[in-house]
Each structure stands twice: as C-alpha cells, then as structure tokens.
Amino acid sequence: MSWLLVCPIVIPLAAAVIGFAGRGSERAQRAVSLAGALGLSAAAAGLLSTVWREGIASVQIGRWPAPYGITLVADHLSAAMVAVSALIGLATVIYAFGDTRPGRLSHALHPLLHALLAGVCGAFLAGDVFNLYVWFEVMLIASLALLILGGTPAQLDGAVRYAALSLIATTLLLSGIGLLYGLTGTLNMADLHLRVQEVEDQGLLTLVAMVFIIAFGLKSAVFPLFFWLPASYHTPQTAVSAVFSGLLTKVGVYALMRFFTLVFRHDVGYTHELLLWVAGLTMVTGVLGAASQNELRRILSFHIISQIGYMILGLALFTTFGLLGGIFYLIHHIIVKANLFFVSGAVNRLAGSTHLETLGGLYRDRPLLAALFFVPAFSLAGFPPLSGFWAKLLLIQASVESGEFIMAGVALTVGLLTVYSMTKIWLNAFWKARPDEAGPPPPLEPRRRWLLLAPIAALAAITLSIGLYARPLYSLAERAATELMAPSSYVEAVLGGDGLAVDAPDHGDDAE
16 A cells, blocks of 8 residues: 555656656657656556545555654545546646647756646645645745746746745745644644644634635635736746646645644634635635636636635535535546646647637637637536536535525626636637737647647546536545544544544534
C-alpha cells in the first residue's frame, strides 16, 4: 500500500527532474512528459481503486510513528482528488503538444507542469499541517514560474499580484500553524482532531480557525479575497491557465473541507455560518463579474470564483448530504473548467482572438469545436443531462433540507446568470457572423489542431458520461462525505488503536 501513496508524488517529481535534464532534446522531453502523465494517471487510478476496496490508507515516511513523523493519508476524498488531478495533468500535457511551439517555452513548460502536479498531489495526500504548507510552497514556486513563461508585461503584472497575495496567504498559514501547535502540541491532522477537543480556551481556538479561513480563503479565491485571480489567470499560456483553473484554487477548497470537518468542529454555529455567507457572496460577486466581461478567458476566470461558492456552500451546510453535493461539484468543476480554458485556447488558435467583439462564425467554420464548447459550457450552467445539473441539484436540495432557503435561491439564481454568460459566448463567438475587420483565421496544421481537440473531446465525453450516469461519482462523493462527517475512521487509519475516540459533536443535520 505504501508505494501507492508515494507514487503520485514521486512520479511527477521524477518527470520534472528528468525533463529539466533533457531540455536539450524536444522529442525526449515530450516523451518524458507524456510518460510521467501516464504514470501518474496509472498510480492515481490504482490508489483510488485500492481505497475504494480496502478503505482509508496511510503510510509513515521513515517508519516514524504518527503523530511524530511525516504521514501520507488517502481517504476517498484525497484519492479522488489525486485521480482527477492526474486526469487534468494528462489532458494538459497532450494539449500543450499542440498549443506550444517547440522552443524555449516548451522546454520549461513540461517540467514545471509536473512539478506543479507533484505539489498538488502532495497537498491532497499530506497527513500533517506543516507538510501541507510545504506542498503549497512547491505549488507556489512552480505556478509563479509557469505564470511568467513568455515574459509579456501582462504576464509579469499578473505574476506580481499572484505572488503578493500568495505571500500574504503563506504568512497567515504559517501564523495559524504556529498558533495551532502552541495550543495542541501537534501538527498531525488526525492527532489534531483529538487534541483540539482538550483545548480549554475554545474562543482562542475559534480565532485560530479564522486565521485558517483567511489563509485558505485567499488560496481558494473566495469573497472578498478573490481579486488576484481574474488579474492573473488569463495571462499565461492556455495550457497553464487550464491547469491553474482546474486545480490550484481547488487545493484551497480541499484544505477548507479537510480542516473544517476534521479539526475545527468545536464552534460550527460560528465558523460554518461565516462560511455560508462567504459561499453566497462568492457565488454572486463571481457571476456578476463574469457578466461584465467581454474577453473569453476573463469571463471564465470570474466563473471560477462563482463556482467556488457552490463548493464552499456544501461545506458550510455541514451535513453529509451537503458535503456530498460539494464534493460532487468539486470534481465536476475541475473537469469542466479546465476544458473550457482548453476551448478558449483552441478558439484563439483557430480564430486568432479571444475577444468576443472580434469573434464570430465559429459554428459554421469550426462545427466540431462548437459542439465541444457546448458540453462544458452548459454543464457549468447546470443544463441536464450534463454533470453540472446533478451537482447544482444536489446542493440546492441539501440547502432546502437544511432550511437554508435563501442560499438555495442564490444558488439557483447564480446558475441562471451563468446561463447568460455562456449564452453570450455562444452568440458572439460561435453564432454571429465573423466581423469583416477581423480578417481570415490563422492557419493551423492538422496535427496540432487534433492535439488541441483530442483532450477537449475526452473531457467533454467524461462530462457527458457523468451526466448520463451519475451513480459512480455520487457513490464516491457519498463515501467521501461520510468519512468527513465521521472522522474516526481517518483517525484510526493514521493513529491505529490509540486513535480510537468519540468524534466531536456533529452540529449539522444529516440529510441522508
């Protein structure tokens, strides 16, 4: 079991190192990148399959017993997140083959992409708070380097903003870690679940929880901490934007879900009520920002923010059914959002622009691309029978069953406004006639065109499959949500028999 937990970190790290060493040969570097992505996908699939059959897995690095050593843990949530990250990583590698011409950019792109995937997978599998911070820093270094590839003024400006906010989040996270260690004497997350129940000053513990909400909120781009995202995500190479949109903010959402179900359960009436307000305001501000934009990647960037609100809503409800909906939404959104950024890059390559006023006629000129856009776009908006319909339905139903009728109305309204944005893109980029002043679309060799379209088609097929047959993902999200709401199985898997204890009180109604 131990090698399955280590492989999702070691494989992309090895691919990054070998890729940097082989940057003198474009063909060798691409072969290493593809092999690394395929290896990560195989390891992630094996890990998810094993966790599904055998339950939560953990390993103590160096054989130091928990809670003293470095712990890697895979429950159904973390295993699912590693698997979907591997999927997006593989799709991005293939897409980058068609999107990036041979040269300086591609030499750095593939190794940095694998370094980023190592940080993402490490964060999902980390069993202690300090190593979660370490993997966040690995992600930060790789993402900053990816942001500035190309060296354009817009990329440098976006990178400066991204770096500034990331440093603030890092400072807050380190401060929270120090305060939490001072209160409990441990940083192992399973051990923290037990130790926080013994803290005498519960008010101070709530204050520490607020520090973590702000730190992870910055990384998740929730209201009012989201302004760095639309200023930076539209600037890098399309492959980079896609993997950022799919994975980076979701690591922050994952951390919030992990901490506020496993560690900070002592004051749900305050912390989760705050998260409920954050979720609603994040949904509303994000979708209104998207409605005001006329550049494709800026619209999609603001929609990342609005959709994060749905995921936080599932956590804030603090019921098994609410978390089920949040996890379902999280996985669906990673696939859909990365795919929409892939589509935006294909539009740019095939039409020469991403500004809606200069686009048009793609429905007639590029009918396959139009069909492939329709699937993720209207899945994001919640159209049946696509995956987004079930994701939104689950969260709205969970809100109603929890008595949060206003939040159910907000979620429904934001979904309608998302329809407006996706329809605006469809009418301007695909349906209306191409403006005469736009000129002819740039030529693109067939091989590169199919390398762009193949990942888009594959992710669109997965989105449609989830919509038509949602039971497997529903069952996976249900198991993950059950483990989050009853953390004793997680604690036992990490600490063994010594970790058996009564869970902290569940202040939410189980809606199952």
